[in-house]
Amino acid sequence: MFEYLTTQLTARLEQLGWPTDRLQLSRPKKAENGDWASNIAMALARDLKRSPMQIAEELMDGFTLDSGIVEKFEILNPGFINFFQSADYLTAQVRHILKEKDEYGKGAFGKGKTAQVEFVSANPTGPLTVGHGRQTVLGDTLANILSWSGYDVTREYYFNNAGRQMRLLGESLKARYMELKGESITLPDGGYEGMYLLDVANSLLSEKPDLTADDEIDIFKTYAEESIFAIIKSSLERIGVVHDVFYNERSLYETGKIDEVLDILREKGLLYDKDGATWFKTSELGIEQDRVLVKSSGEPTYRLPDIAYHREKVARGFDLVVDIFGADHIDAYPDVLSALKVMDLKHEHIEVVIHQFVTLLRSGEVVKMSTRKANFVTLDELIDEVGADVVRYFYIMRSASSHLNFDLDLAKRQTDENPVFYLQYAHARISSIFRRGLERGLASDTENADLSLLDEEFTVALINKTLEFPEVIDHCRRALEVHHLPSYLFELATALHKFYTEYKVIDLDAPELSKARLALLEAVQITLRNGLRILGISAPEQM
RNA sequence: GCUCCGGUAGCUCAGCUGGAUAGAGCAACGGAUUUCUAAUCCGUAGGUCACAGGUUCGAGCCCUGUCCGGAGUACCA
Known part of the structure; x- marks a missing residue:
């Protein structure tokens, strides 16, 4: 009916020589105002310099509609046109649903188009937390929506196993391992204190009991990464999320994509060296200050691979790219987008969904989150407590831009x-x-x-x-x-x-x-x- | 300081690119079951849409300013 009215009204507007781009149809809140309503007469009042009622009258005068779809229409003050559907139309729609079955609700908007949704993208330094959980479910559900809209959807997880954080993880595991062997080694500054590393250390000890403090950090790093990724993937599986692609940041180095970005930006005159670091002149692109792309230590900041990664996303030719980020990453994407812009790459098809934080409530009290994991904060523990169905529903029942209060007592109520x-x-x-x-x-x-x-x-x-x-x-x-x-x-x-x-x-x-x-x-x-x-x-x- | 998100009923939140008398759940109070599952339904009560201006036929929604809460403002990711 929506499509029918849209095409009919558009044709009628053209016939009268009136603009068609303002046409809107909505479902009235009250049943007495019909099944569909248009405010077109009011929208055109200014342009046509006539009263909405007059416009509505002229628009609908002699306008005939298929009685098998539209039973009648009414014009009401201040100029609404209300359409009432026919009984035949209603029953025909029920038959339509019965015929469509599992396909009912699927749309054609994305037919023949591809979409990529990047979500979770947590580095393998620890189990997924309650915060990651929101993004996980949000991204997966959005991917489902796009898929139902006809898109061919790729679910992607981007991760970084190079760089400082992973080195710290390796060192933290090494410290735990040595601790188990009775040697006291202090955790590195800013290292990972979570107890899950103790479990990882235990299994490493049983597999390889002969490691010493002199062994390469890479042994620990790799073992930690693999173990933690297994934990993450099992959490994802428990909540019904399957990624199509796990994109490793390291590949961007190996294929020279990182250097390519630097070369292009340098050629554009947007890079300069200061204090031993390489800076990106983002201040010339409408961003408050310049950003460091390569640290004085020679290591890139996260921005550089992010830019290279998005350049690859563009090259991969998706019609729609959706990035899901937590509110704490909010400042990352303007840099990436402006970099794509100056590299003359398409970027209008990239959408960023930012979600706000999650607060857990138990007995009306806020559950304190701490990295040291004094209270339960992992997604797994949440699933254990309330079940996957409830977790999924509660995570997406509120808009992503709102803070989410996750009420555990309500979530656990089974009855x-x-x-x-x-x-x-x-x-x-x-x-x-x-x-x-x-x-x-x-x-x-x-x-x-x-x-x-x-x-x-x-x-x-x-x-x-x-x-x-x-x-x-x-x-x-x-x-x-x-x-x-x-x-x-x-x-x-x-x-x-x-x-x-x-x-x-x-x-x-x-x-x-x-x-x-x-x-x-x-x-x-x-x-x-x-x-x-x-x-x-x-x-x-x-x- | 600056940027982003939020401020709507006692609580948690919707409000579909400006539309008709601002909605739902929970909590409170009152009702409905000899009947397909009462894990349900119905009713009552509850509002200065943070505040002040502005834009227009019309503002919870758009603009300006102020206040409050959260996030960010790194050679961390």
């Missing part, structure tokens, strides 16, 4: 008040009705059901809710915001529960109506299941 179970219950409830129907000899018979019987108030409301699903997916895709989906599914579940309370589905005295309602419930369940699948949350048959 009540927990929105995850509310959603899953809606799905299970439908399955339960199907089972009941089968017992009584009433199977869902979508082919022969007379859907025109579905005309009661809360039934129509429920159908309308299921029809919003593709719009919600598209909204998430446009805005690169995933939190609209859980909100929507919650509303859909509410509409279902309301329907359930008002009407009896299995009614042996009214088999035709029962069949129609069963067909509708099948459409609702399809919608719920597809939505839950995008969220990466299970859809139980019974609870």
Whole structure:
């Protein structure tokens, strides 16, 4: 209906010689204002120098619409045009859902296009924390949304196993290892104190008991990296996240990509040496101050490989590139983007999603996060405590730009008040009705059901809710915001529960109506299941 | 100081690129079950959309300023 009205109204506007780019259609909040509404008359009032009501009248005068789709329209003060859908259209849409099944909600916007979503990208220096968790679920869900919008999506994890941090990790492991052998070696300054390194040291000791303090740091570094990556990957797997590409920063050095960036920038006259370091004249590119790309020690800062990496992303030819960062990396991307700009590379297709921090609440108290891990802070521990489904839902139920309060007490409640179970219950409830129907000899018979019987108030409301699903997916895709989906599914579940309370589905005295309602419930369940699948949350048959 | 995010009901938050009487969950209070799962539904109450100006037919949303909270402002990532 949206597409139909859009094309019809656009044609009408052209016919009158009025601008078409201001056309907007939205769903009114109140049912009495119709199923779709346009504010075009008010939007054009200024240009046409006429009253919105007059414009609406002229626009709609003699304008005929397919009665199989639009039953009627009304013009209301101050100039809204409200469209009401026909009953035939409604039932046709239910049939559409039943036909689409697992495909219902998929869009065509990204058809034939590729997208890359980079997320997590934590260096293998320790287990994923609760903070990484938000980014993990956010990125994966967004990738699902893009995939549902038609894109061919690559999920990518970028990591750095060169440089100072990893050397510190190796030294920290070495210290732990020696500690186990009874030698006291102090942790390096700024080293990693987490107890997980003790576990790693233990397994290293059992595999290679003969290492000494004189052995190469690389042995420890490599072992630490591999062990910790195994921990990280297992956490990702537990929460249902699979990356297609693990991109190693080191390869950028080996292939000379790092030097290429320096050469290009130098050629552009945007590099200079000062105090033994190489500086990038970002101040000439609208950034407050110049940045160091290569330290006086000869090691690059993180900015340089980041730039080279993004140059590679551009070269790889994605139609859309999405970077997910935590708020603490907020200053990293302007440098990268401005570097791409001066290298004359495409950059408009790169989108950055920044998410704010996560605060854990237990018994109403903030759980203090410390790198020394006094309280539980790892993603694994969170999954242990509340389960993967709940973790996924809670992480994306709020907009990424908002601070997230993760209420552990609410998350752990298995019985009540927990929105995850509310959603899953809606799905299970439908399955339960199907089972009941089968017992009584009433199977869902979508082919022969007379859907025109579905005309009661809360039934129509429920159908309308299921029809919003593709719009919600598209909204998430446009805005690169995933939190609209859980909100929507919650509303859909509410509409279902309301329907359930008002009407009896299995009614042996009214088999035709029962069949129609069963067909509708099948459409609702399809919608719920597809939505839950995008969220990466299970859809139980019974609870 | 500067940059970014936030400030909406007691609490946690929505509010779809400016639209119709600002919404939901939780908490509080009151109701609904001989009936397909009550893990549900209905009702009541709760608001100076931080504050002050501005833009226009219309502002929670846009602009300017102020206040409060968070993040950043490294030759850490």
